[in-house]
Amino acid sequence: MTEEIIIAGFGGQGVLSMGKILAYSGVMQDKEVSWMPSYGPEMRGGTANVSVIISDERISSPIINQFDTAIILNQQSLDKFESSVKPGGLLIYDPNGITHEPTRKDINIYKIAATAKAQELGISKVFNMVVLGGFLKLKPIVDKQYIHEGLEHSLPQRHWNLIPQNEEAIEIGKGLIEAVQTL
Amino acid sequence: MARELQLMKGNEAIARAMIASGCDGYFGYPITPQSEVMETLMAEKPWETTGMTVLQAESEVASINMVYGGAATGKKVATSSSSPGISLMQEGLTYLAGAEIPCLVVNVMRGGPGLGTIQPSQSDYFQSTKGGGHGDYQLYTLAPASVQEMYDFVFDAWDIAFKYRNPVLILSDGAIGQCMEKLYTRDYVPRWTEEERRANAPWGTWGKPATRNHNIITSLELDSARQEVFNLKLQAKYAEMKEKEVRYEMLNCDDAEYIIVAYGSSSRIAMKAMQMAREKGIKVGLFRLITLFPFPTKQLAEVAAHVKGILCVEMSAGQMIEDVKLATKCGVKTEHFGRFGGIIPTPGEVLEALENKIIK
Numbered sequence: 008m009t010e011e012i013i014i015a016g017f018g019g020q021g022v023l024s025m026g027k028i029l030a031y032s033g034v035m036q037d038k039e040v041s042w043m044p045s046y047g048p049e050m051r052g053g054t055a056n057v058s059v060i061i062s063d064e065r066i067s068s069p070i071i072n073q074f075d076t077a078i079i080l081n082q083q084s085l086d087k088f089e090s091s092v093k094p095g096g097l098l099i100y101d102p103n104g105i106t107h108e109p110t111r112k113d114i115n116i117y118k119i120a121a122t123a124k125a126q127e128l129g130i131s132k133v134f135n136m137v138v139l140g141g142f143l144k145l146k147p148i149v150d151k152q153y154i155h156e157g158l159e160h161s162l163p164q165r166h167w168n169l170i171p172q173n174e175e176a177i178e179i180g181k182g183l184i185e186a187v188q189t190l
Numbered sequence: 191m192a193r194e195l196q197l198m199k200g201n202e203a204i205a206r207a208m209i210a211s212g213c214d215g216y217f218g219y220p221i222t223p224q225s226e227v228m229e230t231l232m233a234e235k236p237w238e239t240t241g242m243t244v245l246q247a248e249s250e251v252a253s254i255n256m257v258y259g260g261a262a263t264g265k266k267v268a269t270s271s272s273s274p275g276i277s278l279m280q281e282g283l284t285y286l287a288g289a290e291i292p293c294l295v296v297n298v299m300r301g302g303p304g305l306g307t308i309q310p311s312q313s314d315y316f317q318s319t320k321g322g323g324h325g326d327y328q329l330y331t332l333a334p335a336s337v338q339e340m341y342d343f344v345f346d347a348w349d350i351a352f353k354y355r356n357p358v359l360i361l362s363d364g365a366i367g368q369c370m371e372k373l374y375t376r377d378y379v380p381r382w383t384e385e386e387r388r389a390n391a392p393w394g395t396w397g398k399p400a401t402r403n404h405n406i407i408t409s410l411e412l413d414s415a416r417q418e419v420f421n422l423k424l425q426a427k428y429a430e431m432k433e434k435e436v437r438y439e440m441l442n443c444d445d446a447e448y449i450i451v452a453y454g455s456s457s458r459i460a461m462k463a464m465q466m467a468r469e470k471g472i473k474v475g476l477f478r479l480i481t482l483f484p485f486p487t488k489q490l491a492e493v494a495a496h497v498k499g500i501l502c503v504e505m506s507a508g509q510m511i512e513d514v515k516l517a518t519k520c521g522v523k524t525e526h527f528g529r530f531g532g533i534i535p536t537p538g539e540v541l542e543a544l545e546n547k548i549i550k
Contacts, residue, residue, distance in 0.1 A: 034195065034196075034197045039372065040197065041371050043368070046364070067464075068461060069455075070534050070536070071537065160196075
């Protein structure tokens with residue numbers, strides 16, 4: 008199993024930390040992982056993305072341009088990465104702020120209204136975990152117990168009290184994701 | 191601390207390896223994309239545990255000269271920077287090499303020339319291996335291709351530096367520096383005691399006992415005859431490194447019709463391109479350089495004798511390719527493919543270059 012994922016959105020949406028939690032969960036489950044961010048002048052409001060690879064085998068390049076899954080959180084990222092999903096691959100997007108829907112016919116497309124749901128529930132800080140839950144519903148590549156360990160390793164100990172809230176958000180995401188187009 | 195599995199950035203791995211390998215002091219100045227080295231050191235506060243000194247100097251020029259001063263006493267001293275900062279250190283590096291002082295320098299390369307960009311690049315190959323400063327000197331140059339190697343090579347660097355009394359350069363780039371991967375940490379190597387330091391660095395300026403003359407650390411010798419003898423000694427040292435300390439990795443080279451030569455992050459991209467080529471039925475191998483100096487001349491020549499073409503992949507306008515052509519005496523078709531200015535080539539682009547420049 009090798010899953011090559013791009014997570015892309017605005018800086019401040021928790022794109023990098025979502026990737027880190029996913030990667031750390033993979034480490035805990037004894038997978039090979041890599042986490043390659045776009046780094047530099049990105050900050051709150053700018054664009055941010057991270058490539059995460061989780062595999063049973065030695066990972067060759069952490070730098071890739073074709074993805075099994077693209078998790079897209081804003082219009083710029085959709086414009087940039089829709090074409091990078093492998094044929095037959097998966098595109099997940101949050102419809103918040105999306106003006107042009109994805110147009111590919113050869114990929115599976117799901118949407119998750121995580122921004123709206125998180126605002127409604129007053130859990131905007133764990134918005135990214137709602138999205139992660141949606142992804143894990145479709146591709147359960149890491150088990151629940153390892154997600155817990157991944158959260159423990161990704162968060163400083165003083166924030167461990169927030170882990171249950173993160174786990175609840177993942178469960179909310181699993182129920183929220185809906186198919187737009189399946190092959 | 192015992193062997194432990196963690197997920198961390200290459201830059202963080204460098205810092206943690208310094209602490210774990212018994213480094214006595216780090217002097218540096220922040221620059222993207224390697225700032226996490228000093229950030230991690232400052233967060234870890236090793237001065238409270240191992241006693242290691244960590245100091246932010248006022249500039250890269252000051253950093254390298256603090257390294258010179260500290261390392262002259264036989265201590266394990268390190269610095270790190272990125273390309274523009276490493277350029278500022280070149281005077282210090284030639285002095286360190288000329289005074290035969292072991293130390294560790296890490297360059298997490300970014301795109302140049304000048305201030306360039308903060309994105310990854312590999313355009314400092316010439317500076318690293320052909321002498322960025324003046325005079326006939328060499329840095330033992332290691333090119334890590336993973337976060338694990340970023341960590342492990344720090345331990346290896348001390349062994350080489352003290353064995354040969356020569357600065358060691360770890361030449362990385364922003365991609366490996368910023369990437370997070372799995373890492374197995376090692377047991378801590380305690381810092382040397384005073385007695386160990388005196389035994390391991392008998393040449394150091396750690397105080398003159400009555401039993402010997404002064405130890406003098408200098409790169410100045412005004413008597414040309416003696417300076418020539420000294421240069422010959424340096425050359426003998428480099429020749430010994432070429433004989434004994436060459437490191438490289440070969441993947442799928444046995445049956446390869448074509449090989450890609452690359453190091454650092456480019457070698458990871460090339461590995462993916464190699465896998466893609468093999469899926470298409472093209473027999474491609476990867477020759478990964480681990481030491482850039484000494485260059486694996488003989489080993490590459492042996493492999494090159496059996497292939498139809500070589501693609502050199504480097505995030506530069508084509509620097510390493512010169513050494514590849516020298517190693518193979520231009521006996522096989524050899525082309526360069528690279529992106530530069532901070533652009534990272536994709537595996538698909540590498541495969542395309544292989545097909546268009548070498549196979550066709």
